[in-house]
Amino acid sequence: MKRKLAIITSAVLIGLVLAGTIAFLALKGDEYTVYVEPEKIQEAIDAKLPYSKRVALIFDLHIRDTKITLPEGTDRIQASTNIDLGGKLKGETKNVGGAVVSEAGIRYDQENFCFYILDPEVKSVTIQGVPEQYTERVTKASKPILQKYLSEVRVYRIKDDTIKMKLAKAVLKRVRVVHGKLELTLGY
Numbered sequence: 001m002k003r004k005l006a007i008i009t010s011a012v013l014i015g016l017v018l019a020g021t022i023a024f025l026a027l028k029g030d031e032y033t034v035y036v037e038p039e040k041i042q043e044a045i046d047a048k049l050p051y052s053k054r055v056a057l058i059f060d061l062h063i064r065d066t067k068i069t070l071p072e073g074t075d076r077i078q079a080s081t082n083i084d085l086g087g088k089l090k091g092e093t094k095n096v097g098g099a100v101v102s103e104a105g106i107r108y109d110q111e112n113f114c115f116y117i118l119d120p121e122v123k124s125v126t127i128q129g130v131p132e133q134y135t136e137r138v139t140k141a142s143k144p145i146l147q148k149y150l151s152e153v154r155v156y157r158i159k160d161d162t163i164k165m166k167l168a169k170a171v172l173k174r175v176r177v178v179h180g181k182l183e184l185t186l187g188y
């Protein structure tokens with residue numbers, strides 16, 4: 001009885017491995033490309049606004065709006081974000097505005113079939129009305145918050161019903177901006 005069960009179990013496992021191998025070989029080399037309009041990325045970012053966070057118990061950071069651009073021929077999303085800062089500086093309450101320029105890549109979440117912003121990098125921070133000596137501290141304290149805010153943005157979700165597309169979701173092969181759209185290529 002145990003021998004019979006072992007033979008059946010082995011046959012089932014060999015069948016599953018063989019089916020998986022055939023599916024992989026049938027799809028190997030195939031690529032699937034998704035194009036994401038900049039407006040869709042903008043909508044995803046806008047859905048997270050306004051965003052506010054207390055920074056180091058010193059000041060409040062308010063993100064008012066973010067405008068994205070897709071530089072042609074790159075694999076990056078650029079963002080220009082308007083911010084407001086409120087807090088005490090030298091014992092005096094101040095409210096000032098500023099701008100942050102950042103850029104980021106794209107990552108693919110295989111389990112959720114979604115693309116997210118990856119590793120946002122703050123390129124520059126400009127804050128009106130804050131002395132130069134404090135700007136660096138404010139920038140340093142704000143960067144992790146801005147990076148967290150951007151990295152949680154879901155840029156696109158694949159909605160499909162075909163087995164080929166589901167199998168192709170395993171690997172993000174290429175990201176680039178082509179003709180003003182974000183081109184995301186999946187495949188093996």
